[in-house]
Amino acid sequence: MSVVQSGDELEAQHRPAAIRARLAAGRRQSHLGDTVLGAIDGCVTTFAVVAGVQGASLSNRVALVLGLANLLADGFSMAVSNYQRSKSERELLDQARRMEELHIERVPEGEREEIRQIFADKGFHGSVLEEIVRIITRNRQRWVDTMLTEELGLQTRGPAPLKSALATFTGFFLAGLIPLLPFVLPLPLSPQGKFYVSAGATATAFFSIGLLKGLVLKRPLLRAGLETLLVGGGAAALAYLVGLWLQDIAGA
Template sequence: MAEQRRKDLLDEHRPENIARRLQQQPKSQKVSDFVLGAIDGCVTTFAVVSGAFGAGFSPLVVLVLGFANLIADGFSMAVSNYEAVNAEREYRELARRTEERHIELVPEGEREEIRQIFANKGFGGETLEKIVATITANRQLWVETMLTEEYGLNSTRYSPVTSALVTFAAFIAVGAIPLLPFLMPFLAQQTQFVASTVLAALMFLCIGMLKSLVYSQPILRAGFSTLLLGGGAASLAYVTGYLLRQLFGIDAA
């Protein structure tokens, strides 16, 4: 097994494979947005279902609370993600304009920044001067290097609108699944809740496994980790609803 892994690594690091890998685009932000929306959608909706069921509310009340929460929280999360991505994009553009202005006004100072950045990486002497000369000879490369090294900004650019839409769609699509059993009036309420629990658990497992495939994590560990997180949130909501029912004598069945 170890020998096979070594052979695979050697194959991955052949010049042509390295070149092909470096030309690939970074993993899409859409995956992160989808996972974020899906997990939060399932967690928050099933938490509402658990809390309402624990409080003894009728299936109709569970549906009303669930769908109201689904739409409102989905929109809220989409807006929040939009603002976060947009703020990062605006900050990057501000940093870019700042560096372009500095290069225009104090080129020697900016050149010295490049020199010190790469000197801190261990380069020196003639090699260091060649690196400085190469980078500062290309204005775009110079600016991008400063954005990465001085500001710690990733060169990958994301669309805030796309991020918001993907998050909202994932939130609604996955978050609605735990509510489906409550749309079946021919089922007993206890059966509806059990079915909702099973569906939510399957969603948590699938989301965790999807995340593991994208980010090269152990599939089962990622799946059960997400399941435990979602189950923990739902359990807290159920216990809270049950305690409030006992405390205030709620009887909404």
């Protein structure tokens, strides 16, 4: 499975109407990445708890209680962390914008020269270069945005902190709930059987989340799915081994 596109698909995506639609969509903030990362972390950590409990030969009730506690506490913690990160990025952008506006107000010719040199480095020169400088600097908003992106390497729109946090928590909670479902639902299975069902459902979730991550990052889908499955499986195996090691301490 691959994200490589055919020549016809690439050509269709580079027609004028398709380009306009893609550029317009690119101006909207997407929180899919926050959701995917939250889902990966939620599924990994919750199943690690389940595997650790199983390794220590504790009861299903312990797995459910610890799993739910982890699901809520770690999900909230991750969401708050992402909120703070997004808020800091937005504050950095606002600070940089104020700085550029101040520079344009106090030293406009110096800022024009910066625009001139930025686009000269891109290969423009002569009257074409001067026309670019004139067009950009006659609009204050466009002037500031150009300085932010070209000089400072910033995006002109920062992430929405609350939406980032909610996307992270939603992904974490929904994916993290999957390993716990066999212990919540009234399945006619033994404790060991419920663990096997949890392991199978979690492995499927790991692979599916990896596929989604591959779509977000534009990577080969099969490779992304297997990588996430291996990482999640490794974390679960480690937790299981720790549970076995601490079995006597746990009083099993």
